[in-house]
Amino acid sequence: MARPFARERQLAISAVRRACALTDSVFNKLVKNETLTKGDKSPVTVGDYAAQALISSMLARAFPDDPIVGEEDSKDLRVEEGRALRERIVELANEAINAPLIDGDDVAWGIGPGQTKKTDEILDAIDRGSHEGGRNGRMWTIDPIDGTKGFLRGEQYAVCVSLIVDAQVQLGIIGCPNLPLDLSKPDSERGCIFLAIKGQGCFQLPLNGPSEALLRMPAFTPATLSFLESVEAAHSSHSTTDTISTLLGITKPPLRMDSQAKYGCLARGDGGLYLRMPTGVGYREKIWDHAPGSLLVEEAGGIVTDSRGERLDFGLGRTLGENFGVVAAGGEVHPAVLKAVQQANSAKAKV
Numbered sequence: 001m002a003r004p005f006a007r008e009r010q011l012a013i014s015a016v017r018r019a020c021a022l023t024d025s026v027f028n029k030l031v032k033n034e035t036l037t038k039g040d041k042s043p044v045t046v047g048d049y050a051a052q053a054l055i056s057s058m059l060a061r062a063f064p065d066d067p068i069v070g071e072e073d074s075k076d077l078r079v080e081e082g083r084a085l086r087e088r089i090v091e092l093a094n095e096a097i098n099a100p101l102i103d104g105d106d107v108a109w110g111i112g113p114g115q116t117k118k119t120d121e122i123l124d125a126i127d128r129g130s131h132e133g134g135r136n137g138r139m140w141t142i143d144p145i146d147g148t149k150g151f152l153r154g155e156q157y158a159v160c161v162s163l164i165v166d167a168q169v170q171l172g173i174i175g176c177p178n179l180p181l182d183l184s185k186p187d188s189e190r191g192c193i194f195l196a197i198k199g200q201g202c203f204q205l206p207l208n209g210p211s212e213a214l215l216r217m218p219a220f221t222p223a224t225l226s227f228l229e230s231v232e233a234a235h236s237s238h239s240t241t242d243t244i245s246t247l248l249g250i251t252k253p254p255l256r257m258d259s260q261a262k263y264g265c266l267a268r269g270d271g272g273l274y275l276r277m278p279t280g281v282g283y284r285e286k287i288w289d290h291a292p293g294s295l296l297v298e299e300a301g302g303i304v305t306d307s308r309g310e311r312l313d314f315g316l317g318r319t320l321g322e323n324f325g326v327v328a329a330g331g332e333v334h335p336a337v338l339k340a341v342q343q344a345n346s347a348k349a350k351v
């Protein structure tokens, strides 16, 4: 009998591979006016929109009844000022949709030569991501480019997809085109996929190859621990991390990188600890920024909670609700890390 979520797994790998090829080629051709600034001041590029259209249209073909919570929407593309961007996105999405089938692709996903879609179909595919989320039933999340700032710098970013059933993440996948397969060998092959299915483990695959390696987090001590953290100080409080680092006696410098590549690195044993501490501006974390990554870490033997020690709740809607931060670490160090986080937070509250 096939393992649970076998079809979802095959589709997710196929969609992420195609989306990574798309974003990689966009990076090499991106011109200045192909990036917009969204209402929250964050950047979005033609690559974000085209990748969401691609993944969403594959999901819609394979699982037509499943709602999608996607980061992007097509509002800015439907107006006259968005015409040039819109045309470019349609062209890029169609290039990716029409690319020849490779191992693991299935014509039933609606991809392959001769599958060109019209402008409206592409915009509607983007907008399939407008689901409000919630506690019941199946839903997918898509973050077509996570770490868009890293993407624009030519550094780390990730194409991220998850399947959530009744608020529990069942499948998480992230594709990291710029990440070395082995971080200790910066010149090693670049391009990784991290994939986890609940109860089936966490795996790393080369972006363009079939071999897969099971990932288990090693045991860490304060001497071997180092932080993984956001590049942008606006996304996670670096000063809180410094305090926690001192409390834990960590001596190694933090490893800063954009996107959920941090969760993938953590799952394979780079660093040992990922903290995302609220900066106090009332930002609500989005489910697509944490659902795939948190399952990767849990399936590799780690623990992911907020700073109260509670599991992240993916059933509250498009966000994780009030921001209590994220504490992700190896199973044996997580209790000590959580204690240090709570100590640092109560010291901060007294100031």
Ligand SMILES: Nc1ncnc2c1ncn2[C@@H]1O[C@H](COP(=O)(O)OS(=O)(=O)O)[C@@H](OP(=O)(O)O)[C@H]1O
Binding pocket: 042, 071, 143, 145, 146, 147, 148, 149, 150, 229, 230, 231, 232, 233, 234, 235, 236, 257, 258, 259, 260, 281, 283, 286, 289
């Ligand atoms: N203020 C604030 N606080 C916390 N998080 C925020 C904030 N603003 C944005 N975002 C989200 O951060 C996502 C990128 O996260 P990263 O871990 O890659 O951050 S960083 O770029 O390394 O700083 C980024 O995801 P993308 O938009 O997909 O890049 C945002 O969803």
Ligand SMILES: [Mg+2]
Binding pocket: 042, 043, 044, 071, 148
């Ligand atoms: Mg964004």
Ligand SMILES: [Mg+2]
Binding pocket: 143, 145, 146, 147, 288, 289
């Ligand atoms: Mg994101």
Ligand SMILES: [Mg+2]
Binding pocket: 048, 071, 143, 144, 145, 146, 147, 148
């Ligand atoms: Mg994004």
